[in-house]
Amino acid sequence: MVDLSVDISGLKLKNPIMPASGTFSEDLAEVFDLDRLGAHVTKTITRGWRDGNPTPRVCEVNGSMLNSIGIPSKGVGAFIEKVVPFYAHYETPLVVSISGNTADEFATLCSEVSVPGVAAIEVNISCPNIEEDGKAFAIRPSSTHDVMRKLRAATDLPLWAKLTPNTGETSEVARAAEEAGADALVVANTILSMAIDINTRRPKLGNLMGGLSGPSLKPIALRMAYQCARATSIPVIGCGGISTVEDVIEYLIAGASAVQVGTATFIHPTIMLSLIDGLEDWLSNQGLSSVKDLIGTVIDGEQDEAVVFMEAAP
């Protein structure tokens, strides 16, 4: 018997596999028993109603995808009324992903969703916001610190900060989030990308640009997960391009305490179950009795800080 459970700053998960925000919903309950997952993570919501971006909202790029869904949201009221009760049927803890255009609106929403039935709040500080000339909070350590302080003050629930790969300051942003009170880091969101249809000469996405997810993102997000695990002492939840059990293991070895699976669920809706089973088998074949014995075991020698925390390719 392998122990798959992990502890994310006090929140115990029965296994380290959970969905990534925006790639999961109640609808998946029609495909498998959602109680097998380590956690449930909702699509990001905003306080008010939002429509999302123009279509087309997705396109394929070389074995991966771009999306510019935006954040269509029915608002916090509908969410608390309909979505939270749905997940009450499950034992798996519910993590609510939220976002806001300004730090204050964000914090208000944070306290509004701090209701029974919600186990943790994932704060999506990686989409463009209006206070910072369209930059995501998580692009800069200073804006990360500011918004996280307000969010921290707004709730007693565990706060997970979701970081962006669109930055040259990964470690500094991670430390800023930790200092301002984040309980865990989710690493990472999608990276801004583009594709053009050469026949029509139009962007393939209605919104011009969108986020790259899937296998192409993996080496980038894995590097960030490693750097964040080395830069802070809070748990890191790896996310980006995971589609095989080997990918899960790679993130755990790099220092992630758990992982989120996004795009791969679109390709194989039951993949999270295969990953849970595959991880258990692999650990047991390796003679490991707990997944915790794998986390952070990368052999990175005596690398100096300058290498670990570098931000451009050497």
Added chain:
Amino acid sequence: MVDLSVDISGLKLKNPIMPASGTFSEDLAEVFDLDRLGAHVTKTITRGWRDGNPTPRVCEVNGSMLNSIGIPSKGVGAFIEKVVPFYAHYETPLVVSISGNTADEFATLCSEVSVPGVAAIEVNISCPNIEEDGKAFAIRPSSTHDVMRKLRAATDLPLWAKLTPNTGETSEVARAAEEAGADALVVANTILSMAIDINTRRPKLGNLMGGLSGPSLKPIALRMAYQCARATSIPVIGCGGISTVEDVIEYLIAGASAVQVGTATFIHPTIMLSLIDGLEDWLSNQGLSSVKDLIGTVIDGEQDEAVVFMEAAP
């Protein structure tokens, strides 16, 4: 007859296809006639001797690759003595890529390589440097501006600034380079990434992390090329993941005036020739008489600046 020639701020190239720095050398002359290329771009050199990074220096990731070659260099003396004369046998203009640990050393090298036989200087401001706590100059607009000013003062040759994707400020960095006197932008270098061998638990690269290149990089670099073309009025040279003629066309439509081909040459050493021929055929099938009629023809509607220059995925 299709006119493939392009003009990069006064430097006329017979076609818009050239190699990317570090993925080309004199050795390729044993595979095809180098005079067919639009330009020759050397591996980055430094002033003094450098060994490069520990092996393994490359690994495969999902249909793309990571490298941490570092910048092994024989120094500027050997370069001027041996390499520059080699390229004198060709009509194709020679572009020399240089880098330095400090802005001053960089500028000194820049004036040292401003010799007859060199048509332009590509300044690789996208690798980690010591004055900026291991950040590349091109991560921040301010450090970009500082180093570019010194480089500008050091030479009368055309200066191409090579940008990094490891930033959350692409447009600002591009504008800083333009303001400080760059004649063109090369967009972009590799993005910092990592891969771990799950059996040995060691990083797959001797240097822990390295740069992602090849098809996975394309949507990211294409987005940056588009943003840079919109943000500045100097020519943009697209680079990242190009391996088909459709990729070349996509970059040109996005606003690039020429492109560099890197990793694809490792897979098909003669690919640049196929791209030149393929581009000519495609233009002629489209009834276009000049490649210039294709450049920047993306139909991006009336997008506002906030969308064009956004820096995180929506």
Added chain:
Amino acid sequence: MDDVPSIKAFELPLSVKSNEPVNGEYRLLVLAAPRDILKRCRAGQFFHLLCPQAGGETPYLRRPMSIYGFYPEKGELHFLYKVTGAGTRALASLALGDRLNVLGPLGEPFTIADDWQDLVLVARGVGLATLAPLALEANRLGRRLTAICSARHPDYLMSTDYFASLGADVITLTDAEGTSDLDNLERVIEGLVATGRADAFYTCGSNRMLRLLQTIGERHGIPGQIALEQQMACGIGMCHCCVRPFNRGDRQVHLRVCREGPVFDMMEAIAW
């Protein structure tokens, strides 16, 4: 644990029984499928197909494909498709015995209200794939069906025999014969309305047909349903990439084609 949804969609590797061209443009893919899955299928629903690597191409996302036929007795699931890009090219490469990973059945099916006795189906091109199983259902329920099939050329008309064999009146209109223009279509449909043969319309795909049917529907108070297409990633409602706008009262709402659709109220649909 009550109130938890039951399992309705299945990810299955099915084996190919045949995959033959139907005419120059379309192919019929027949898969062997478990009976209990086939029994769950309804006209208008779709499967989300994981196209294989083929010819150096690797389609990444799944491709949505309407159920063209489902036969629990024979254990067969049919798709009629047109080769348009990497995914459908890969489908065309499937040979007898190959496996294809499918996800489904998905989406909301067509419905036939109790008082809709005379159904009119208007389809063009690959839209027939989506509307064909409706004929079977109409036949099962003992409703009368007129199938108006439009195509570029008589050679490209498909399924007309199939419709006829299910007792439908078949009307064919083609560009080649100059009978497929909108004016003529309108005349044909008005003729059906006039003779009491149009309690409801079923259509899919074409913008111009939608507008025409909405006009005629409004004119005579005849309801209808339309099956719509949109690019899909997940196919099951999670990603919100497949939305389209609809008129609901005086508001516009965005609905997911994979979830609230692909079949929608014809009057609410917005031409594009």
Added chain:
Amino acid sequence: MDDVPSIKAFELPLSVKSNEPVNGEYRLLVLAAPRDILKRCRAGQFFHLLCPQAGGETPYLRRPMSIYGFYPEKGELHFLYKVTGAGTRALASLALGDRLNVLGPLGEPFTIADDWQDLVLVARGVGLATLAPLALEANRLGRRLTAICSARHPDYLMSTDYFASLGADVITLTDAEGTSDLDNLERVIEGLVATGRADAFYTCGSNRMLRLLQTIGERHGIPGQIALEQQMACGIGMCHCCVRPFNRGDRQVHLRVCREGPVFDMMEAIAW
């Protein structure tokens, strides 16, 4: 335009003549190749192979593979390989008539100095693939060759008949028989030295063998060459990923295995 290098390496799609297992671990791949390319090949050189997509895997970089045999008369190019990962698994999937894109010939070959009359070749496992064509060359030049072939088990000894047919003295050492340990290898080689049968050594691959040969070489002033491996991207000298350190006088230099190698001076090589 003089002084411009001539074209020496070619990117070619070659067709597969056969691809059969040689024993449990190795396979022999025979490609049909143009005569003028085969005439350029030399023992010790390699080709860089673009492995196909196979079984859902897509190897990306090319894989370097020593020339095991080149036969201009028959128009054949041979590779002997061991299946170890995605690339070689893909090679193993090649069937008669399939095309394989190869790049070559590449690298510096073995050399046989005029005064090296008695050559000693020491190889283990897949190293035989690299050293085998040297036997042909030695035969052509009328030199005497002793081939010391080491393997885990007599069943895994390859090419011994081939060496013998070229007039080589073949000495086999196996783990199973307990004859392949370093001490015994040293005794065997010292025996050859003592009888004047060792003017030069040729080896590849194994660290322990390299050390032993360097010791013996130094002891008796016998030169040698070694073929080395390193991960490669470009294979032609552009990327500098394939470097290894070598002793040159009192300096350490980094040389590219694909370009200055894969054959290096045995005494300069540094065990790893």
